[in-house]
Amino acid sequence: MRNPFETDERRSFRDALSRFVASEVMPHADDWDEAGEIPWALHEKVAALGVFGLGIPEEYGGLGFDDCFMRAIYHEEIARCGAGGVAAALNGRSISIDPILKLANSDIRDRVLRDITMGRKGSSLGVTEHSGGSDVAQMQTRAVRDGDHYVLNGSKTFITGGMKSDYFVVGARTGGKGLRGISLFFVEADMPGFSRTNLDRKMGWWASDTATLMFDDLRVPAANLMGEEGAGFLAIMNNFNLERIGLIAGSLGMMKACLEDSIAWAEQRQTFGQKLIKHQVIRHKIADMSARIDAVEAFLNQLCWIINQGDMPVAEICKAKFFTTKSLEFVASEAMQIMGGAGYLRGNRIEKVYREVKVMAIGGGSEEIMRDLAVRQMGL
Numbered sequence: 064m065r066n067p068f069e070t071d072e073r074r075s076f077r078d079a080l081s082r083f084v085a086s087e088v089m090p091h092a093d094d095w096d097e098a099g100e101i102p103w104a105l106h107e108k109v110a111a112l113g114v115f116g117l118g119i120p121e122e123y124g125g126l127g128f129d130d131c132f133m134r135a136i137y138h139e140e141i142a143r144c145g146a147g148g149v150a151a152a153l154n155g156r157s158i159s160i161d162p163i164l165k166l167a168n169s170d171i172r173d174r175v176l177r178d179i180t181m182g183r184k185g186s187s188l189g190v191t192e193h194s195g196g197s198d199v200a201q202m203q204t205r206a207v208r209d210g211d212h213y214v215l216n217g218s219k220t221f222i223t224g225g226m227k228s229d230y231f232v233v234g235a236r237t238g239g240k241g242l243r244g245i246s247l248f249f250v251e252a253d254m255p256g257f258s259r260t261n262l263d264r265k266m267g268w269w270a271s272d273t274a275t276l277m278f279d280d281l282r283v284p285a286a287n288l289m290g291e292e293g294a295g296f297l298a299i300m301n302n303f304n305l306e307r308i309g310l311i312a313g314s315l316g317m318m319k320a321c322l323e324d325s326i327a328w329a330e331q332r333q334t335f336g337q338k339l340i341k342h343q344v345i346r347h348k349i350a351d352m353s354a355r356i357d358a359v360e361a362f363l364n365q366l367c368w369i370i371n372q373g374d375m376p377v378a379e380i381c382k383a384k385f386f387t388t389k390s391l392e393f394v395a396s397e398a399m400q401i402m403g404g405a406g407y408l409r410g411n412r413i414e415k416v417y418r419e420v421k422v423m424a425i426g427g428g429s430e431e432i433m434r435d436l437a438v439r440q441m442g443l
């Protein structure tokens with residue numbers, strides 16, 4: 064569909080990413096998926112395209128400007144490889160880099176941000192705990208002030224990139240009940256009292272490690288408190304909105320991959336004396352898939368435009384997220400149906416995408432929580 068927001072700069076950013084994904088990611092995506100990891104060099108190669116530098120000042124290796132469309136283009140193009148874990152392995156940092164920029168003290172920023180932006184080091188966001196991910200206000204991990212330090216005890220789980228990241232933005236309770244009792248801390252993997260284990264054998268996101276982090280009397284310098292005590296978590300709410308934009312755009316990239324591959328298959332597969340593409344039922348499936356892709360794309364573009372104007376349309380982002388992940392579920396299913404048995408075999412993009420449907424519907428705010436939040440934002 065024609066995009067009224069396209070500019071020369073965005074088009075060349077997309078072209079560069081698209082070429083990169085076709086030559087440097089697609090040929091290896093299956094192997095990386097099966098191996099359960101991506102080579103670290105990929106972090107640095109992707110970083111060289113500037114994608115982690117959006118919204119980051121040049122002194123920290125960033126681009127010195129932000130553009131929501133370019134954020135979305137990055138997530139969409141990288142997702143076209145079909146292996147959600149490749150994108151996830153790279154993107155742990157994109158949900159932690161903003162809090163580090165905005166809330167970490169200047170010593171920490173000067174020491175770590177450039178390495179994160181350039182892909183030399185990894186960073187992750189640690190919010191979810193065994194006790195639950197949706198109800199963040201129930202967070203159990205505690206941080207108790209002790210002289211010049213905070214002492215952290217507790218754990219985080221489902222942390223993307225957590226086995227390889229050097230730096231973590233961790234939520235911990237410093238005060239009473241609720242979100243206002245939660246603070247954020249900058250934690251380093253080599254701090255005594257920090258340990259981690261891998262959550263293996265996931266349904267999808269194979270190429271990305273997912274960790275449980277343990278904090279056992281972990282002493283964090285008081286200077287590593289991010290933002291005000293009790294206010295850090297509330298200060299990163301916008302971060303979740305941008306994460307959701309990334310998940311919407313990533314889902315869009317996967318839907319386009321499904322449509323492309325199912326059309327290519329239907330154009331060459333013969334059944335009952337004619338190409339599959341000539342059967343009306345298949346044509347209708349393609350129309351339905353294509354309509355959902357257009358709707359998501361238009362919704363996403365509108366959100367990006369609003370965000371670029373300086374507003375954060377929270378309700379609409381929530382609505383777009385669950386609308387998109389439901390669309391992804393539909394498109395992946397229809398594409399698999401068009402492929403028939405061939406789609407069920409490992410190694411094609413549609414099979415890969417089908418494995419990634421659920422994590423998109425759960426991660427970064429589940430479909431149920433998105434609906435709840437949207438309706439609350441509507442004042443109801």
Ligand SMILES: Cc1cc2nc3c(=O)[nH]c(=O)nc-3n(C[C@H](O)[C@H](O)[C@H](O)COP(=O)(O)OP(=O)(O)OC[C@H]3O[C@@H](n4cnc5c(N)ncnc54)[C@H](O)[C@@H]3O)c2cc1C
Pocket residue numbers: 155187188189190191194195196197198220221222223224265268273422425426427428429430431432
């Ligand atoms: C592969 C993967 C990677 C992840 N990466 C990270 C990461 O890097 N950092 C991080 O902090 N977290 C991460 N997460 C965690 C993710 O954010 C949570 O899984 C998500 O927020 C849901 O939390 P939960 O799994 O604990 O489910 P729960 O909160 O226990 O909810 C279970 C189910 O109940 C539903 N539900 C909950 N409350 C309600 C309600 N009030 N009404 C109706 N339904 C409700 C939920 O929608 C969900 O379907 C990751 C998760 C996955 C699967």
